[in-house]
Amino acid sequence: AQSVTQPDIHITVSEGASLELRCNYSYGATPYLFWYVQSPGQGLQLLLKYFSGDTLVQGIKGFEAEFKRSQSSFNLRKPSVHWSDAAEYFCAVGQTNAGGTSYGKLTFGQGTILTVHP
Amino acid sequence: DTEVTQTPKHLVMGMTNKKSLKCEQHMGHRAMYWYKQKAKKPPELMFVYSYEKLSINESVPSRFSPECPNSSLLNLHLHALQPEDSALYLCASSQGQILVRTEAFFGQGTRLTVV
Secondary structure (H helix, E strand, C coil): CCEEECCCCEEEEECCCCEEECCEEECCCCCEEEEEEECCCCCEEEEEEECCCCCEEECHHHCEEEEEHHHCEEEEEECCCCHHHCEEEEEEEEECCCCCCCCCEEEECCCEEEEEEC | CCCEEEECCEEEECCCCEEEEEEEECCCCCEEEEEEECCCCCCEEEEEEECCEEEEECCCCCCEEEEEEECCEEEEEEECCCHHHCEEEEEEEECCCCCCCCCCEECCCEEEEEC
């Protein structure tokens, strides 16, 4: 069965500092990988996704992530954090249903809460 | 329009009540999902509908009954819930076509409290 590990439960950074959130996955086949962000009491917004091809993917809000198959990792990075980036970040691995028509079957990591100090 | 709309935003119900959660999308997506998220936990998949047919049921208790009346609508009927069912219920949709790999779009959720 697939699984996702986010080792850091809570990260605090200063505004303007760089950020890296870690994500490791366990999956038997080629993984479909996602990073979502969630503000308190809100739904999930997709930051970026990896299906295949270039292992460095760019997302919204200045985020990027790098897929490293050898390390089973998909870490999220941002060069300069803004106060509005404070939220909870979820890494997820997706798989299809038996008919290959549904890619929203997601297994999430436990999440990393990001706090940004002014 | 890349929006998934969920109603109501908040719901308080007693253990003997019957209520329904509603989810709507107009992106032409043919796969729709219900996720449950307890406080300080990640979302967990409950149901998947593909082309209006139930594709996956993650061993969810029968007090939760999903329904997909058409390709744009997804309901979750609730009956005889327990206080431990209190959570944020998230609806999502994705394109759902064979060999089309796309992400899932999530709604803002319904915050359910069972008293």
